Amino acid sequence: MDAGVLSNLWIGFGVAVTPINLLYCLIGVMLGTLIGVLPGIGPVATIAMLLPITFNLNPVSALIMLAGIYYGSQYGGSTTAILVNIPGEAASVVTCLDGYQMARQGRAGPALATAAVASFFAGSVATLVIAVAAPPLAEVALKFGPSEYFSLMVFGLVAATVLAHGSLTKAIAMVVFGLLLGIIGTDVNSGVLRFTFDIPELSDGIGFVVVAMGMFGTAEIIANLEQGDKREVFTAKVGSLMPTREDVKRAWPAVMRGTALGSFLGILPGGGALLASFGAYTLEKKVSNHPEQFGKGAIEGVAGPESANNAGAQTSFIPMLTLGIPGNAVMALMIGALMIQGIAPGPQVMNEKPELFWGLIASMWVGNLLLVVLNLPLIGMWIKLLSVPYRYLYPSILTFMAIGVFSLSNNPWDVLIMAIFGVLGYICVKLECEPAPMILGFILGPLMEENMRRAMLLSRGDPFVFISPAKPISLGFIIASVILLVIVALPALRKKREEVFVAEETPKI
Amino acid sequence: MRIKSPKDFWAGLMFIGVGAFFVAWAATHYQLGTAVRMGPAYFPILLGGLLVFLGVLILLESFAMTGPPVPRFSFRPLILISLACVVYGYVMKPLGLVGATAAIVIISAYGGHEFKWKEVIILAIVLIVFSVLVFVKGLSLPFPLWPAAFD
Numbered sequence: 001m002d003a004g005v006l007s008n009l010w011i012g013f014g015v016a017v018t019p020i021n022l023l024y025c026l027i028g029v030m031l032g033t034l035i036g037v038l039p040g041i042g043p044v045a046t047i048a049m050l051l052p053i054t055f056n057l058n059p060v061s062a063l064i065m066l067a068g069i070y071y072g073s074q075y076g077g078s079t080t081a082i083l084v085n086i087p088g089e090a091a092s093v094v095t096c097l098d099g100y101q102m103a104r105q106g107r108a109g110p111a112l113a114t115a116a117v118a119s120f121f122a123g124s125v126a127t128l129v130i131a132v133a134a135p136p137l138a139e140v141a142l143k144f145g146p147s148e149y150f151s152l153m154v155f156g157l158v159a160a161t162v163l164a165h166g167s168l169t170k171a172i173a174m175v176v177f178g179l180l181l182g183i184i185g186t187d188v189n190s191g192v193l194r195f196t197f198d199i200p201e202l203s204d205g206i207g208f209v210v211v212a213m214g215m216f217g218t219a220e221i222i223a224n225l226e227q228g229d230k231r232e233v234f235t236a237k238v239g240s241l242m243p244t245r246e247d248v249k250r251a252w253p254a255v256m257r258g259t260a261l262g263s264f265l266g267i268l269p270g271g272g273a274l275l276a277s278f279g280a281y282t283l284e285k286k287v288s289n290h291p292e293q294f295g296k297g298a299i300e301g302v303a304g305p306e307s308a309n310n311a312g313a314q315t316s317f318i319p320m321l322t323l324g325i326p327g328n329a330v331m332a333l334m335i336g337a338l339m340i341q342g343i344a345p346g347p348q349v350m351n352e353k354p355e356l357f358w359g360l361i362a363s364m365w366v367g368n369l370l371l372v373v374l375n376l377p378l379i380g381m382w383i384k385l386l387s388v389p390y391r392y393l394y395p396s397i398l399t400f401m402a403i404g405v406f407s408l409s410n411n412p413w414d415v416l417i418m419a420i421f422g423v424l425g426y427i428c429v430k431l432e433c434e435p436a437p438m439i440l441g442f443i444l445g446p447l448m449e450e451n452m453r454r455a456m457l458l459s460r461g462d463p464f465v466f467i468s469p470a471k472p473i474s475l476g477f478i479i480a481s482v483i484l485l486v487i488v489a490l491p492a493l494r495k496k497r498e499e500v501f502v503a504e505e506t507p508k509i
Numbered sequence: 510m511r512i513k514s515p516k517d518f519w520a521g522l523m524f525i526g527v528g529a530f531f532v533a534w535a536a537t538h539y540q541l542g543t544a545v546r547m548g549p550a551y552f553p554i555l556l557g558g559l560l561v562f563l564g565v566l567i568l569l570e571s572f573a574m575t576g577p578p579v580p581r582f583s584f585r586p587l588i589l590i591s592l593a594c595v596v597y598g599y600v601m602k603p604l605g606l607v608g609a610t611a612a613i614v615i616i617s618a619y620g621g622h623e624f625k626w627k628e629v630i631i632l633a634i635v636l637i638v639f640s641v642l643v644f645v646k647g648l649s650l651p652f653p654l655w656p657a658a659f660d
Contacts, residue, residue: 173563226583415598419591431520461544
C-alpha cells in the first residue's frame, strides 16, 4: 500500500470524526439496524424516504448517513435471522439456515457475536479495498469517452438483469421499461418536451425518489397486507456471547473466505450484499469437511455469509463512486442523493471533492466500529421492537414516505405519482417482474441516451463505433455483456441460477 | 393455442402495450433525425421497438412453458393504501399537516386486517406529534400545520 492511500484515508478520517458527521453516521447505522431488524421495510425504501430530507444537509453528512443505513441494515438483518428465523433483510436469508439452528441449540450468543465480529472484520477490509481500488479505477474512467460509457452502462444493466431472479427476458424488458420512463421530460439536446402530455410537472421528468418509493415502498406494503399479520414471539435467551475455542477455529477461515468473496462480488455490476451472502454460503458448504452439518447449526454458515454481505454492501460503492454507474438499487439511490446535492456522479468526484469521497470511505469504518460496539448490548431492545404489530408499523411507514415525497416540491403531484407507481409495482410483483432492474434503467436512461448520441455524432453515424477494435474498452464491455447473456441463456446454467435463488422466499428490499 | 403461463402472458402484453405506445407517440410527435444527429424521437423509438420485441418473446414463451397462474389481487389494500397517499397530498394545503396525517393514518389503517378506532386515533396522534416535532420544528419543512380555515 502506498503512502497516497494512507494520506487520503487520513483526510477522510479528519472529515468522518467531526462531531456532526459522527452524529449522522450514528443516526445512519442505528436507522439501518432498525430497518434491518424489522421485516417489511428495507434499505431501498428507507433511503428513498430520507432523500428529500438530505436536501437540507451538507453532501458529506448526507452520504455518510445514507451509506450507514445500507451496511447497518446488514447487521440488523442477521440479528432477526438468528433469533427469530425471520430474515429482516433479503441478504440475511441464508443466515437463518444455520444461525437460527444455533439459537435453538442455546447458542444464540455465540452466533450473534460471530455475526457481529465477522461483519466488522469484513467491513474493515472492504474499507481498505475501496481505498486501494477506487483511485486507479477512477483514473481509467476519466479517459472514457461516450462510446466507452455507453458500453459500460450496457454491461452494467446486463449484469444486473443476469443476477435478478426469475425470467431473464422479463428482467431485460423491465430495464428497457425503466430506460423509457427515464426519457420522460425535457430533451437536453433539442429542448423538446417528451411524453409530458402538457402536464407542467412532467417537464422535469418523473422524480427518481418518487418512482423508487412507489415501486419499493407502497407496493411492498400492499403486498405485505395481503399476507396477514403474523409475528413469531421470541422467547429464547441469548445467554453468553463468548464463542468457544472450537467455534473460533472453525469460524475465522470462513470469515476470510466470506470477506474475499463478498468484496469481489460487491464490485460487480448487479452485485452487492444479497449476491455476496448467497455466494458465500454455497462456497462454505463446498469447502467444508462436514457439509452435513450445514442447516443444523454450523458456525461457518453464519460467519461466511455475514462477512460476505457486509463486505459486498461496502464494495458496491466502488463502481458508483468511481464510474457513476449504480450496481444495485441502493447505489442508484446514492446517485440520486449526489444529484440532489448538485454533484454530478462520476470519476471526477474523487479529485474535485476529496473530502466527500474519502470522508465517506472513512466513515464506513467508523460506522462499522459503532455497530459492533453498540449493537451487541442493544440486542434486547431490537428484539422488543419485533413485537410491534405490523398494523402500527405500516401506517407510520406510509406517513413518513408521504411527508418525504410531498416535501420534494410541496406539490400533491409527486404523491399522486408515488401512488401510481405503487400500483404498477404491485402489478409487477403479481406478474413476477422484478422492480430493481427497472430502477437501474430509469436512472441510466438519460445518461445512456446522451452518451449514445455523442458517440454517434463523433463516429458520423456509424453504429459499429461501440464494437470497433479502435475502441478496445468499449468492445470489451460489449463482448462481456454478450458472454454473460449467452451463459445465462444456456439451459444448464439457467437451472443452477434458479437453485441459488430458491432459498429466498419473499425478499424485503 | 393455449396460455400455459398466465403471468408471462400478461407481462408480455404489458410490455408490448408500453413499447408500442412509446413508439407511436414518439413517431407522431417528435422528430426522428438521423443516426448522426439523433432527434428527440430516435432513442424512444429504438427502445420502444426493443420493448415490443421482448414483450412478443415473453408472450410466445407463455404458450410454450408452463407457469403458475396470476395470484389474486387484494383490492382492499391496493385501493386504500393508494387512496391514502393521494388524499394526503391533496388535503395538505386545505387541512394542514395535522389533517393530512390523520387522513393517511385512518384510510391506510382501514386497508389492513384489524381496524380499532381507539388504536388508530392514538397512532394518528403519535404520528402527528412526531411529524410536527421532527419535520416542521426540527427540519423546518414549510408545511401548514392546521386547516387553512383556522388562520
